[in-house]
Amino acid sequence: MHCYGDLVNYLCCGMILAGLGHIVHHRKTQPSYGRHMELSLAARMIPARLAWFIQEMPALLVPLLLTLTSHKPSSMGKYLLLGTFCIHYFQRTFIYSLLTRGKPFPLSVMVSAGLFCTVNGFLQGHYLLHCVHFDDEWSADYRFKTGLLLFYIGMAINIHSDYILRNLRKPGEVVYKIPTGGLFEYVSGANYLGEIVEWFGYALATWSLPALSFAVFSLCFIGPRAYYHHRFYKEKFNDYPKFRKALIPFIL
Numbered sequence: 001m002h003c004y005g006d007l008v009n010y011l012c013c014g015m016i017l018a019g020l021g022h023i024v025h026h027r028k029t030q031p032s033y034g035r036h037m038e039l040s041l042a043a044r045m046i047p048a049r050l051a052w053f054i055q056e057m058p059a060l061l062v063p064l065l066l067t068l069t070s071h072k073p074s075s076m077g078k079y080l081l082l083g084t085f086c087i088h089y090f091q092r093t094f095i096y097s098l099l100t101r102g103k104p105f106p107l108s109v110m111v112s113a114g115l116f117c118t119v120n121g122f123l124q125g126h127y128l129l130h131c132v133h134f135d136d137e138w139s140a141d142y143r144f145k146t147g148l149l150l151f152y153i154g155m156a157i158n159i160h161s162d163y164i165l166r167n168l169r170k171p172g173e174v175v176y177k178i179p180t181g182g183l184f185e186y187v188s189g190a191n192y193l194g195e196i197v198e199w200f201g202y203a204l205a206t207w208s209l210p211a212l213s214f215a216v217f218s219l220c221f222i223g224p225r226a227y228y229h230h231r232f233y234k235e236k237f238n239d240y241p242k243f244r245k246a247l248i249p250f251i252l
C-alpha cells in the first residue's frame, strides 16, 4: 500500500494538539469515568468490562487487518508493530477488560475512546507497515534496544499496578482503598507511570513521529489523572502515606 504521508502528519499534529487541548480543557476536572465521574441522570452507562472490551478492540484489530492485507510490509516495522503495540492492546482487550472490577462507563466516553483507538491503530499500523524503512542495522541500534527495554519494563509496571488495583476490591464491591505494593509505594499513579514509560519506549524503539505523538497524548491524558487521583487519596484518607508522590517517584 502507498504511504499516505500527509495524512500521517495531520493525524500526528492532531493527536498532539488533542493531548494539549485535553490538559487545558480538563485543568479543573477529569474526564467523566471512574472516581471522577459526575453522573447526569441522562447518561447511558455500559458495564465496565464490555466498555473496555469494545473501546480497546479497534487498536488491536485495525493494525492486524493492515498486517494481513499488506502485500510487502516492512518486516522490521511489522515485527515492532506486533511485538509492542499489538501485544499491549491484546492484553488490554482480552485480559484487562475482562477482569476489571471498575464502575460502569458512560456510553459517550466509550464511544470517544473507541474512535481514538481506531484512528491510533490505523496511524501506528499504517506508518510502521507502509511508511518507514528501517536499516538492516536498526536492531543493533541503542535506540531500538533501549526503547524495547523501556517498553517492556513499562508494560510490566502497568500490568502489575492494574493487578494491585483490581485486587483491592472483592467482586461486586465499589469502594476505594489505599493501594500498596510495587510502585504504589512511591506514586499514586503507578499504572499510569508504567503506561507512559511504555509509550515513550515504543517511540524510541520505532524512532517515529506517530509513536511520539501517541506518547505525548498519553502523557497529557493520564499524567493529570494521576495528579487528581493523588489529590483524591490525600483528601479521603488521613493516613495516606506522606512520602508518596503523584506520578514521578521522589519528585512530582
Ligand SMILES: NC(=O)c1ccc[n+]([C@@H]2O[C@H](COP(=O)([O-])OP(=O)(O)OC[C@H]3O[C@@H](n4cnc5c(N)ncnc54)[C@H](OP(=O)(O)O)[C@@H]3O)[C@@H](O)[C@H]2O)c1
Residues within 6 Å of the ligand: 033, 034, 035, 100, 101, 102, 103, 158, 162, 165, 166, 168, 169, 175, 176, 177, 178, 179, 191, 192, 195, 217, 218, 219, 221, 222, 225
Ligand atoms: N494511553 C492512554 O492514553 C490511556 C488513557 C486511559 C487509560 N489508560 C490505561 O488504562 C488503564 C485503566 O485506566 P483508568 O484511568 O481506568 O485507571 P484507574 O482510574 O487507576 O482505575 C483502574 C481500575 O482500578 C480501580 N481502582 C483504581 N483505584 C482504586 C482504589 N484505590 N481502590 C479500588 N479500586 C481502584 C478502578 O475502579 P473505578 O473505575 O471504579 O474507579 C478501575 O477499575 C490503565 O492501565 C491506564 O494506564 C491509558
